[in-house]
Structures are given as structure tokens and as C-alpha cells.
Amino acid sequence: MEDLDFDLVVAGAGGGLVAALRAAELGSRVLVVDADEHFQRGNNTSMCTAMIPAAGTRWQRSAGVQDSPDRFIGDIERKTGGTADRRLARALAQASAPLVTWLADSQDLDLELVTDFRYPGHSADRCHTVAGRHGSRLLRHLVQRAHAHPRIELIAPMSLREVCMTDGRVSGVEIATPDGHSEQLATTGVLLATNGFGADRALVRQLIPEIADCHYHGGQFSRGDALRIGCGLGADTAYLDAYQGHAALSSRSQTLVGWATVVHGGVIVNRDGRRFAPESTGYSEFAATLAAQPGGTGWIVIDEHIETLCAAFDDFRAVAASGSLVRADNAGELAECLGVSATALEDELVAAHRSAAGQEPDRQGRTDERHPLTAPCIAIAITPALFHTQGGLVVDEHARVLAGGSPIPGLYASGGAAIGISGHGASGYLAGNGLIAALGLAFLAAEHLNSPVAA
Ligand SMILES: Cc1cc2nc3c(=O)[nH]c(=O)nc-3n(C[C@H](O)[C@H](O)[C@H](O)COP(=O)(O)OP(=O)(O)OC[C@H]3O[C@@H](n4cnc5c(N)ncnc54)[C@H](O)[C@@H]3O)c2cc1C
Structure with a gap:
């Protein structure tokens, strides 16, 4: 010794x-x-x-x-x-x-x-x-x-x-x-x-194909060295299909928008301006759900109240500083800025407001308590990502x-x-x-x- x-x-x-x-x-x-x-x-x-x-x-x-x-x-x-x-x-x-x-x-x-x-x-x-x-x-x-x-x-x-x-x-x-x-x-x-x-894209494709085409937002040296070394010594492996995904990476700044936006009451719409799943499930599984939407990207829609609450996060402030927040006085104007159907987006945001205010069941089955979004509106383009295996x-x-x-x-x-x-x-x-x-x-x-x- x-x-x-x-x-x-x-x-x-x-x-x-x-x-x-x-x-x-x-x-x-x-x-x-x-x-x-x-x-x-x-x-x-x-x-x-x-x-x-x-x-x-x-x-x-x-x-x-x-x-x-x-x-x-x-x-x-x-x-x-x-x-x-x-x-x-x-x-x-x-x-x-x-x-x-x-x-x-x-x-x-x-x-x-x-x-x-x-x-x-x-x-x-x-x-x-x-x-x-x-x-x-x-x-x-x-x-x-x-x-x-x-x-x-x-x-x-x-x-x-x-x-x-x-x-x-x-x-x-x-x-x-x-x-x-x-x-x-x-x-x-x-x-x-x-x-x-x-960071080993080939291995990700082999073991976790559902996230293989998404952006990888993690360390470039996560190359599976422990797996290689450990397996060489006869080590057991398990859960190789498990991963942390994230649905709320800013498309523009490649910085985390953060799920606090959603927890506080934000909703996620696809490129048609439509919500498509209950956001309250969790950000990890929502990555593959978003990736499966047309074009594979979408927007988080929040309001100024949520923007203020999320300022506690360095990352959110970095997203804001990068010019990624699209602001509009109402849903119709926001739809125009995003290039989505105004009818669809207005309809979704009105319904989401009602469900958050407890006036009607949520269309996507979301049940968490949250703040009802109010104008002016803010949208942030998001892209789904793999964070780590x-x-x-x-x-x-x-x-x-x-x-x-x-x-x-x-x-x-x-x-x-x-x-x-x-x-x-x-x-x-x-x-x-x-x-x-x-x-x-x-x-x-x-x-x-x-x-x-x-x-
Ligand atoms: C944007 C983002 C937000 C997240 N937020 C949270 C959160 O709030 N809470 C949470 O619990 N998790 C969060 N996670 C997940 C969390 O970051 C990771 O699970 C955790 O940091 C992994 O730590 P680690 O020590 O395994 O790896 P790392 O922190 O990546 O460290 C591994 C190190 O090993 C080095 N390395 C690789 N191969 C070798 C080698 N052969 N020899 C020597 N060095 C080597 C690498 O260079 C690297 O520095 C988040 C992930 C991301 C991407």
C-alpha cells in the first residue's frame, strides 16, 4: 500500500x-x-x-x-x-x-x-x-x-x-x-x-433511436468511455435506453429556456399553432413528443408575469438577452409574428386560459394548477434535445x-x-x-x- x-x-x-x-x-x-x-x-x-x-x-x-x-x-x-x-x-x-x-x-x-x-x-x-x-x-x-x-x-x-x-x-x-x-x-x-x-451519435442511434435525430445538448466528451472501460473488465450494464431529454431548448440561442416557464403556466404549440400534449407530464418525455410533431419544433407561449418569475434563472435571462423572446399585444399579432394560423393560436390560447382558470377541462388533459396566460403574449422558439444518457x-x-x-x-x-x-x-x-x-x-x-x- x-x-x-x-x-x-x-x-x-x-x-x-x-x-x-x-x-x-x-x-x-x-x-x-x-x-x-x-x-x-x-x-x-x-x-x-x-x-x-x-x-x-x-x-x-x-x-x-x-x-x-x-x-x-x-x-x-x-x-x-x-x-x-x-x-x-x-x-x-x-x-x-x-x-x-x-x-x-x-x-x-x-x-x-x-x-x-x-x-x-x-x-x-x-x-x-x-x-x-x-x-x-x-x-x-x-x-x-x-x-x-x-x-x-x-x-x-x-x-x-x-x-x-x-x-x-x-x-x-x-x-x-x-x-x-x-x-x-x-x-x-x-x-x-x-x-x-x-456524444457518441452512433451508439445513441443504436440504443436510443427515438432521440437520435434530435440536437445533442451535453458534454462533447461524454463518449461512453466508462462503458468501454467497464465492459472491458466484465462489468454489468443496464438501462442503456434511458435518457434525459428536454423539450425547452431555445432554437435561437441553444440555451435552456427552462421548464419553469411551463410549470408556471406556459403552453407549448407546434408549427400549426396547436397544442398537442399535456405539458405537465415532464420535460424529458416531452422532447420526443415535440420531435414527433410536424417539423419537430415548436414554441413555448408565456406572458410577462411568467417572464418575471423565470428571471431567477441565469439561462432564462441569457435566452431573453439573445433576442429569442417574440412579443405581441395579443394572440392574433403573435400568430402573425410566428407565421402560424391566427385562428388556431387564438383558439388554443383562449381555451388554455379557460382551463388554467378552472372554467373548463383542459383539452390536453393537463391538470396542474397554473397561472392563466394574459396578454401581452411572449413566444420562444424551442427545439427538442438529448441532454444525457x-x-x-x-x-x-x-x-x-x-x-x-x-x-x-x-x-x-x-x-x-x-x-x-x-x-x-x-x-x-x-x-x-x-x-x-x-x-x-x-x-x-x-x-x-x-x-x-x-x-
Ligand atoms: C442544460 C442542462 C440542464 C440540466 N439541469 C439539471 C438539473 O438542474 N438537475 C439535475 O439533476 N440534472 C441536470 N442536468 C443533468 C446533469 O447535468 C447531469 O446528469 C450531470 O451533471 C452529470 O454529471 P457527470 O459527473 O456524470 O458528468 P459531467 O458533468 O459531464 O462530467 C463528466 C466529465 O468526464 C470527462 N471525461 C469523459 N471521458 C473521460 C475520460 N476518459 N477521462 C477523463 N475524463 C473524461 C468529461 O470531459 C467531463 O468533464 C442538466 C443537463 C443539462 C444539459
Whole structure:
């Protein structure tokens, strides 16, 4: 053990940084490598909305929100129709409150509970986030903490190429620079935190054809490296058809408009000016629904009240600043600006107003409580996208990678590299499932690595 270079090598400086910070805090010497020189602007954690779900936290107690890991698990089961990995769902729901508490108390991250809106599928306000609601702020903070820690070394660009095994357990890694210079290091712990395979279009087409023709809005280094490395070691894989889609990416700015627009009362119309599905189902599954509409794109229609509410999001403000908001005094004028039938759009918006005001059932069966849209109207062109894949290496409740159902000693996976808790397809994705798997599994891996049983 004395001649180990590192106790833990983390591949991927997104959610993986949580493992580095937690393991270093517990005494480990940690190397973090990231293949992308610009990971702080390019990986999924940097692009995200920074909504971290956690159940039973002090922020919830202060706000009078009743929640518990069991309630969180219930929401996961409902959203996935009971198809999510139960052991993992339980482990992550139970780890969620300790995780955000640790981020705040040990890592000095300023967190707040989101109470102004709730994503579809959550039965309690449980998203904890940073000011500006943007992952770049979260990641910057974690990177600064890692740089400041004496037991963490972070190198980018540097790729994990292979994990070496001796006598059936992890004994080292091979890492390489972009120009191919490689090096072997001795370690007994490796965390694969390299995200999924969203950037490998051929693999997406093979495994998730329904989203293969949509825009990919995720890290360019999500090339499936964990799958390749893990499979080479005989690891089990599952849920490879699972993904996070999103229906509300601005066509013009390629920035997230955000689903808060819809939760607050916005509606989505297609190129004929018609609504076509209940928007309250969730943004992930709505991506493929929108993609199946004529032309595969549409508009979110909101009003000035919703515009004000959404200004809390850095991304929404960026969309507005890009000139993507089309404003009109009434539905007829808006239809003219969008080039859709005025009769159709007026008819839809009048009906949507009535249903939101409780005056008639919603045409698309939408039942959520929401603000009835009022003139003037605002429309934002949207395009459906794949954000990340949710299937991968099978892990247990300690984030250990399994092969034939048994842990590969020393090998861990987190985030998009591992299976998630979203079941199959897109519809099981409950908002926050991405980060809870990325940060939560990283946290659990670090805890396990430093527990007596791991020795
Ligand atoms: C616009 C947007 C908004 C989102 N909002 C939310 C949200 O609010 N809440 C939520 O829960 N989820 C959200 N998600 C999903 C969330 O961002 C991801 O699930 C999560 O960040 C994934 O973290 P990760 O650590 O697995 O991957 P990443 O953060 O992508 O990090 C993986 C890193 O691994 C590196 N890498 C790849 N291969 C190698 C290799 N061989 N060697 C070394 N490094 C390698 C990559 O360069 C990358 O930096 C959102 C996603 C998007 C795109």
C-alpha cells in the first residue's frame, strides 16, 4: 500500500469532484483527471440548472416543507412506474440530505431551497440550488475547493484510458494526454465519473433511436468511455435506453429556456399553432413528443408575469438577452409574428386560459394548477434535445461497479457513467435525477472507499 501513487483516481471533473473532495477530507490522496481542457465550460455539470434534489433537509424544515427519503422514493417509483433500480433509489434518497448538508457545511456552498415552482413528479419542494440556478457556478465552486485542497491534484486535459487489475482488484490506471503520451499510476480506487455516451451519435442511434435525430445538448466528451472501460473488465450494464431529454431548448440561442416557464403556466404549440400534449407530464418525455410533431419544433407561449418569475434563472435571462423572446399585444399579432394560423393560436390560447382558470377541462388533459396566460403574449422558439444518457454500468448502493452481480473491488461509477434511477426511456426522468446520481454516487463512493469494509 505504501507505494501507491494515489488512493483514488477520479476520471471526470464534473460530479466526480464531490468524490475527490469527500475522499480527501477523509484522508485519501486523490488524482482527478479530465479529458476536456475546457471541462469547466463544457461538461454537463457546468451546463446544468444546478437543481439538487434532497429529502428531509434543514432548508426544507425551515420552509415548513414535509419530506423524507421514503416520500422521495415514492416519487421515483411513480415517475418510473416502478422500473427504477430500487436499491439505488433508496441509497440516493437516503444520501441526499447528508449530501447537501455536507456541500453547505463542509464545502461552503451557498444553497437555497427552490419554493417558487415545483417540477412535475415531485410531491414536495426538494430542489436545492445555488444563486443564478446554473451549474457553472456549482462546478466553479467545486473546482476551486479541489484546487485548494492539499491532497487533491487535478489535471486537464488528461484522459483515463484503462483501469489495471491485479488479482481481481483495481491496482492502477493508464492515463494519457491528448497527444498520446501515456503514464501508468498505482492506485487501489478508481471512480468512473466520465458521464454517459450522449456524444457518441452512433451508439445513441443504436440504443436510443427515438432521440437520435434530435440536437445533442451535453458534454462533447461524454463518449461512453466508462462503458468501454467497464465492459472491458466484465462489468454489468443496464438501462442503456434511458435518457434525459428536454423539450425547452431555445432554437435561437441553444440555451435552456427552462421548464419553469411551463410549470408556471406556459403552453407549448407546434408549427400549426396547436397544442398537442399535456405539458405537465415532464420535460424529458416531452422532447420526443415535440420531435414527433410536424417539423419537430415548436414554441413555448408565456406572458410577462411568467417572464418575471423565470428571471431567477441565469439561462432564462441569457435566452431573453439573445433576442429569442417574440412579443405581441395579443394572440392574433403573435400568430402573425410566428407565421402560424391566427385562428388556431387564438383558439388554443383562449381555451388554455379557460382551463388554467378552472372554467373548463383542459383539452390536453393537463391538470396542474397554473397561472392563466394574459396578454401581452411572449413566444420562444424551442427545439427538442438529448441532454444525457441515464444508463450505464450497474452499481450497488456504495457506487461499486458490479460484474456478474458482485462488486469489482476498487472500481466505482457515478453520474452518467452508471445506471441512474430513471427506469427506461425518457419518461422516468424526474428533475434532479441527473445530479443526485452524479453527486450522490460520487459521495457514496468516497465514503465506501474510506470505510473499514473497503480495506
Ligand atoms: C442544460 C442542462 C440542464 C440540466 N439541469 C439539471 C438539473 O438542474 N438537475 C439535475 O439533476 N440534472 C441536470 N442536468 C443533468 C446533469 O447535468 C447531469 O446528469 C450531470 O451533471 C452529470 O454529471 P457527470 O459527473 O456524470 O458528468 P459531467 O458533468 O459531464 O462530467 C463528466 C466529465 O468526464 C470527462 N471525461 C469523459 N471521458 C473521460 C475520460 N476518459 N477521462 C477523463 N475524463 C473524461 C468529461 O470531459 C467531463 O468533464 C442538466 C443537463 C443539462 C444539459
